[in-house]
Amino acid sequence: MSIIEVKNLSFVYGIDTPFEKKAVEDVSLSVDEGEVIGLIGHTGSGKSTFVQMLNGLIKPTSGQVLLAGRDIWEKPKEIRNIRFKVGMVFQYPEYQLFDDTVYKDISFGPRNKGYSEKEIDEKVRNAARFVGLSERLLKESPFDLSGGEKRRAAIAGIIAMDPDVLVLDEPTAGLDPKGKNLLLAQIMQYHKQRKNTIFIVSHSMEDISRIADRVMVMNKGRLEMLDTPRNIFAQVEKIESMGLRVPQITKIMMTLKERGVNLPDGILTVEQAFFEVVNLLKKEGKI
């Protein structure tokens, strides 16, 4: 069953001013429960505006967002409830930390949602565990944490609201490679256990190809492509014409193929590439 259905969604900035600009234009799609959707697009392609319409932070100019079959703007006064169901982690979320301890900060969301103290405690500790924050850190001030830990605390603040849909806007931006991989692994681990739907915006094609079930490609406000990473990244020229690129390893494998090496299309990860190359060498009796 589709948990989120988007119908002809459009958003125009600055209507009736000289600065009028179509940020999102006629986007429609339907997302099943438990899917991981990767969202890629050039800067200014409307990704951020699109994801902010999913939880009602921005009201669409036209079109609808249906959450579990119901229009989220059906009762505009209760839009706050939608924000607990569609959790949104902004870019650089560590800049929203404000309370005097990490524990209190993570509990801000669940407290707003109206959980009891006991439930809050459970949610906070679970969320901290998911993102790999130790118990000891919960008592610290969020401003004393390292950059990576702050990021984790901020993400935990959203996860603790126990949303059905989690939207992450560039969750790994500005982290070192090790922290990046760890955070992605933890998000996927969380996804496996909680089985909720995830939207992830990223500039890293490697990350997207590794974790997404389907990839949305946005260009100039429009949804240009929506398919599996394999099918998307097979269309190198189209992707590159939109100012994006395919994962490096895919590019290497494609170049090899163009030069006459007998490799299959749509190789997305280094592991896969290794497997295919070894296979090929074995077949040709070279190893």
Added chain:
Amino acid sequence: MTRDIALGQFIPGKGVIHKMDARVKILLLIAFIVLIFCTFNFISLGLITASVVAVILLSDIPFKMYLKSLKVIILIIVITSLLNIFYGSGEPLVQFWIFKITLSGIYRAVFVTVRIVCLILISSCLTFTTSPTDLTDAIERLMKPLKIFHIKVHEIAMMMTIALRFVPTLLEETDKIMAAQKARGADMESGGMIKKIKAMTPVLIPLFVSAFRRAYDLAVAMECRCYQGGDGRTRMKILKMKKLDWFCVAFTALVLIGVILCNIFFPAAI
């Protein structure tokens, strides 16, 4: 929503007033303000009003903008002119209870209204046609003589420039933080005054933290460029008086002479 606040209402343009030296603009503005209040009869008042209108027409700013700036003070104009009507002396024209309206009261009201309107129009003309950085630059140059009183003119101007520069940045930041806290279910719209103020803490604390972080970064960046205050510092854009500026000075001087002559040769109305 914080984007709607128009701060530093500079409107870029290519008009004559835009091209003027900001220092000249400030000085002439002061001259005009003094002149506006030194008019004692209708002829000099008419002269100054005509010159203000001339300046506005030359300014290449849509008249709608001027009306907007007048809209803000319409209440003040109405109240002051009403009060002035009852303050005149001499033979009452109309009298009821303790109020009396005299001819001089009506004159006073007309004078006050025209003066305030002229004042707002001419000062709006300055803020509309001068970018905030030009304005602070000009203020720095004009305040230079104050150095002999050990007033740190350059530092004050630099603080003003930085503050103006960061207004839009901090507004944008506020928008972002508000959106992020709303996404965590923060309720900033409902509830009474106290509840609303409390609801702002999750926005204000991150905002302060980021303002301090920016200040620190900026200080480091300035130090990296060997900034050490105003001494020996040269400017990229040197303010220079051009023909146009001298022309404007001459124009204002003529208005000044005109106002003085009108005041001498015609009887005072108030």
